[in-house]
Amino acid sequence: MFFHHVSIIDEETFDLIKSGIKQLKFYLNDMKRSGLKVGDFICYINPTTREEIIVSVKNIVFAKDSESLCNQLRLNPEMVGYIDKWFNKKQQKAYGLLAVGIKREK
16 A cells, blocks of 8 residues: 555544544645645554554645635634634745545555
8 A cells, every 4th residue: 555645643633543533634735735646645653653544535625714714614603713723824824724524544
């Protein structure tokens, strides 16, 4: 299985993905993730236990900033603040954002 991306993520996010609750992951559309495609696999690693989970990319939404992304996905407006905590406005302006729909595979 080819992993387009391997990432160590925080334990809380790892557990949400593992349980299937979290099915959408936000990223900057930077060089590291610009090649991400539907059908790719991502391996997430729990930093504490080193446990791995594999997800497949089901869909990708591109946007210039958090407001546009939330509007496109019809997310609660409070999500703008959540996204802005991870990616500041300068980063968003430089790269844009991705909302990646994921499904746990393993």
